[in-house]
Amino acid sequence: MGQTVMLTGMVLSAMPVGEYDKRIQILTRERGKVAAFARGARRPNSAFLAAANPFCFGKFEVYEGRSAYNLAKAEISNYFRELAKDLEAVSYGFYFLEMASYYTQENMDGTDYLNLIYVTLKALLNASLDNRLVRRVYELRILVLYGEYPQVFSCMGCGRIDELRYFSIRHHGCVCPRCVNGEKAIPMEASVLYALQYIIQVPLEKLYTFALGPAALDRLDAIISGYLKQFHNHKFHSQDMLDKG
Numbered sequence: 001m002g003q004t005v006m007l008t009g010m011v012l013s014a015m016p017v018g019e020y021d022k023r024i025q026i027l028t029r030e031r032g033k034v035a036a037f038a039r040g041a042r043r044p045n046s047a048f049l050a051a052a053n054p055f056c057f058g059k060f061e062v063y064e065g066r067s068a069y070n071l072a073k074a075e076i077s078n079y080f081r082e083l084a085k086d087l088e089a090v091s092y093g094f095y096f097l098e099m100a101s102y103y104t105q106e107n108m109d110g111t112d113y114l115n116l117i118y119v120t121l122k123a124l125l126n127a128s129l130d131n132r133l134v135r136r137v138y139e140l141r142i143l144v145l146y147g148e149y150p151q152v153f154s155c156m157g158c159g160r161i162d163e164l165r166y167f168s169i170r171h172h173g174c175v176c177p178r179c180v181n182g183e184k185a186i187p188m189e190a191s192v193l194y195a196l197q198y199i200i201q202v203p204l205e206k207l208y209t210f211a212l213g214p215a216a217l218d219r220l221d222a223i224i225s226g227y228l229k230q231f232h233n234h235k236f237h238s239q240d241m242l243d244k245g
Contacts, residue, residue: 003063004072007031009110010057010117012097016042022052023068026060027100027117032108036062036069048074054097055080057118078118082125089124092131095238096120096138102234103146112145115204123208133217135242136224137207140199143232150227152196155179164193169226186226192219 009028017023022041027033041048050056051074058076062069083090100117104110120138123129143149154161156171157179164174166185174193175185195212212220 004061005030005063005069007034007060007062008058009034009060009114010097011052011054012101013054014038014041014052020046022048024052024071025101027104027110027114028060029109029111029114032106032110033101033104034062034069034106036060036071037065038071041071050079051076053079055083055093055121080121080125083121088131091238091241092124092135093121095135095236095242098236098238099139099142102236103142112204113142116141116145116207119204119207126208129208129211130217132221133212134208136217136220137199139224139228140196141207143228144200148231149200150174150196150223152193152200157181164188167196167223169223169230172227172231186219186223188219188223189216191216192223195220196223 007026007028007030009026012025012027012033014022014024017037020040020042022038024036024038025033026036038048038052040046041052048071052071056076057078058074060071061073062071080093083093096117100113104113116138120134123134124131140149151173155164155176156168156173157175160176163176165177165188166175166180167173167188168175168183168185170183191212195210195216198210199207
């Protein structure tokens with residue numbers, strides 16, 4: 001066994017390998033997204049039986065193998081077991097994990113992505129928050145971390161910072177009435193503009209501390225889903241169930 005490394009992270013995915021093993025993908029603070037083999041994790045008496053599953057958050061002691069890490073020990077502080085009791089919530093959860101996997105890579109600082117997925121899963125467990133709002137907040141905020149997100153602080157046409165009443169998918173952000181030029185842009189209430197700006201710049205611990213009325217949420221939904229479809233057209237496997245719902 002080589003030198004071990006202690007990583008703090010969350011299991012994003014797990015797949016069976018051979019008769020008793022699992023290959024897990026972990027988003028870690030220290031080394032970004034890493035793959036690790038959990039030997040014997042599918043045996044009934046395995047120490048990794050519960051730890052080598054999606055949503056498990058904690059400390060993972062690993063050592064390097066030829067093509068991946070090997071799990072030596074796991075200390076799980078949160079299994080997010082409550083998600084399993086709610087089919088809708090767990091479906092959103094898997095979608096969030098898949099997005100995190102798509103936008104991260106090995107040998108990067110995974111701190112911000114890991115913190116975002118953690119507080120987002122916590123938000124899913126908050127009965128007072130609409131899961132649809134949690135989804136759109138997470139999607140926009142992960143785009144901020146990735147560095148490709150819409151301009152919502154000034155007009156994409158003239159640069160003015162007031163009267164931002166429309167969102168243009170084609171122009172990658174907000175436009176004022178003067179610059180909309182007959183385009184089929186999405187009209188925005190002030191609350192929707194504020195929500196977009198809030199999601200982008202607020203500290204993480206305050207990210208899920210607001211709510212929107214049904215009409216405003218529908219508008220936010222249309223803006224973020226339209227933007228993702230136009231500029232980040234990647235189809236996630238876990239997205240099908242959400243979109244059908």
